[in-house]
Amino acid sequence: QSVLIQPPSASGTPGQRVTISCSGGSSNIGSNYVDWYQQLPGTAPKFLMYRNNQRPSGVPDRFSGSKSGTSASLAISGLRSEDEADYYCAAWDDSLRRWVFGGGTKVTVL
Amino acid sequence: QVQLQESGPGLVKPSQTLSLTCSVSGGSISSGGNYWSWIRQHPGKGLEWIGHIYYSGSTYYSPSLKSRVTISIDTSKTQFSLKLTSVTAADTAVYYCARGGTKQQPFDHWGQGTLVTVSS
Numbered sequence: 713q714s715v716l717i718q719p720p721s722a723s724g725t726p727g728q729r730v731t732i733s734c735s736g737g738s739s740n741i742g743s744n745y746v747d748w749y750q751q752l753p754g755t756a757p758k759f760l761m762y763r764n765n766q767r768p769s770g771v772p773d774r775f776s777g778s779k780s781g782t783s784a785s786l787a788i789s790g791l792r793s794e795d796e797a798d799y800y801c802a803a804w805d806d807s808l809r810r811w812v813f814g815g816g817t818k819v820t821v822l
Numbered sequence: 823q824v825q826l827q828e829s830g831p832g833l834v835k836p837s838q839t840l841s842l843t844c845s846v847s848g849g850s851i852s853s854g855g856n857y858w859s860w861i862r863q864h865p866g867k868g869l870e871w872i873g874h875i876y877y878s879g880s881t882y883y884s885p886s887l888k889s890r891v892t893i894s895i896d897t898s899k900t901q902f903s904l905k906l907t908s909v910t911a912a913d914t915a916v917y918y919c920a921r922g923g924t925k926q927q928p929f930d931h932w933g934q935g936t937l938v939t940v941s942s
Contacts (some may be wrong), residue, residue, distance in 0.1 A: 714868050721828075723937055744923070744925055745928075747928040747929070749869075749929070751942070755934070756918055756932040756933060756934050756935045757869065757918070757929070757932055758929070758930060758934075759928065759930045762928045762930075768930065794884070798839050800868065800869055802869070802928070804924075804925045808885065809885055810884040810885060810886070811871035811884075811923070812866065812871075813871070813937050815867075815868045815871040816869075
């Protein structure tokens with residue numbers, strides 16, 4: 713059972729907007745930044761979003777992040793086939809004193 | 823562009839010690855402010871952070887693994903290493919090394935990962 717809760721799956725057709733939620737608590741999302749990672753099939757996770765809504769260089773602006781209270785979300789607009797991947801949220805947990813991750817959301821492009 | 827590459831045995835016997843090395847290229851492992859982490863992913867599961875090390879040798883381990891983990895660094899070889907003692911089948915996972923691991927520094931560069939299976 714992951715500390716951060718994500719829906720196991722999400723899907724959309726090409727061009728649509730998909731949103732992935734990440735729910736936590738006061739000791740993690742509620743008091744620290746949220747980061748997001750994209751894991752394409754058979755590859756290592758890739759740095760996708762940091763400090764809730766900041767995109768590293770090279771990440772398309774189709775990806776956006778937000779945070780409110782103890783929840784965060786990642787949105788993918790203009791969905792493309794290459795966006796099919798697992799997406800993980802992460803945050804430092806002040807009570808557990810370690811990084812915690814969501815269980816991952818598999819995005820399927822229909 | 824910083825690149826990381828894990829290396830080490832793919833098979834470890836139960837109760838033995840898992841040892842992996844991460845080689846860093848394209849950047850200095852001693853650059854101020856950079857932390858270096860180990861993260862693992864059990865088959866078909868999510869990610870679990872193991873711990874991090876600073877170039878000075880200062881370490882911090884996940885409390886859940888602290889009793890069995892040692893992370894060390896060799897700046898002359900631009901490598902850092904992981905040792906996990908008394909392994910069981912539950913330690914079978916893909917192990918990743920990554921740059922980052924503090925509140926201020928997310929995991930911005932990752933190795934490709936290496937599968938370690940614990941089996942007799």
